Amino acid sequence: MTNSIKVDLGLDSYKINMIDSFAGSISNIASATESQCMLISQENIYKLYKNKFDLLSRLPNVSIYLIDDGEQTKSFETITQITNKMASEHFDRSSIVFAVGGGVVGDIAGFAASIYMRGVDYIQYPSTLLAMIDSSIGGKTGINLRSGKNLVGRIYQPKAVEIDINFLSTLPSRQINAALAEAVKYGFIYDKQLFELIASSIDDILKSRSIKILEKIIIQCCEIKSDVVSEDVNEHELRMILNFGHTVGHAIEGYYDYKKLLHGEAIFYGMKCALYLSNKYGNLSNDEYNESLDLLSKFDLPSVRIKDYDKFMNYIKSDKKIRASNVKFILLDEIGKSQINDNISFEQIKESLKVL
């Protein structure tokens, strides 16, 4: 196991580094340039790490910009405010944006960096588990429109992803548990060893938040995401397997107006349905199906009941991966091995909802 993982994208390659202190890293990088830099974060992260933010704000070329919490902040309005501030502070092509936060901060900061002067450098400092294992890697940046999430954006790679695991000490448990859905997903689609590591340590993680084990899981997840992104940066075939559990998961999020569940919680349910379909209509054995359900059953999730099937199926039908009357659906052949399947019908998806 290494503390530095390369995301291999030719000229756009970068490293994911496990670091001791985000403030130390930002301070070193900002001190090495004369250009203006912007640290983008959020109020509650600022309050929790005030001493470190205050130290950074004393650097002559670093300004701190705090964006609001939540999905509604992923908007053109926020991007306009950030880029106007960059212009008013004379940011140039060598300026650097530091994204210190979860997926919301990373998506916004990356998108702003990608369009200011047609692109300045940005570095991801993920502060949530989800951002550490998923959203900070791969260069997907963007904002939401009224008609849907992440509809406007760019693939624009960061210069580095710097993971300071100490951030996890202040993250609410619900956020940790929901993000573990993505870690479990990597195990399902790509790596049986990771699945087994999570299955054998899940009780420790859920009860005592073992940082040592979480670090091991984060590194393995980063290696997998980095492999997948390096092979398929533009989300054609391989990167699509990362959508395991997401077709139904996204529809559940939409069904509840994005209010009741965190994204990862919806993905847990989406994976449950995808496992059912993999077992009933694909190659997943009964033994591995039951083993998978055992792991998912350890997570304490808000309950979900789909009563209005038409409303739910409308969300399925508006999925980006839709093709005619079928969906491009990710199924498991076995734990650690997945396939993209074109033959799952709307009826079968509806049938899978019985496992919720």
Ligand SMILES: NC(=O)c1ccc[n+]([C@@H]2O[C@H](COP(=O)([O-])OP(=O)(O)OC[C@H]3O[C@@H](n4cnc5c(N)ncnc54)[C@H](O)[C@@H]3O)[C@@H](O)[C@H]2O)c1
């Ligand atoms: N770009 C991608 O590839 C990608 C992938 C998956 C998800 N996403 C996006 O990521 C977003 C979700 O990200 P998220 O789950 O990280 O949520 P988030 O960014 O909304 O953060 C969740 C909450 O935790 C707070 N927080 C962050 N770090 C903290 C810390 N260390 N201690 C205490 N509180 C902290 C945040 O301020 C926020 O209130 C969504 O907008 C989703 O669309 C992007």
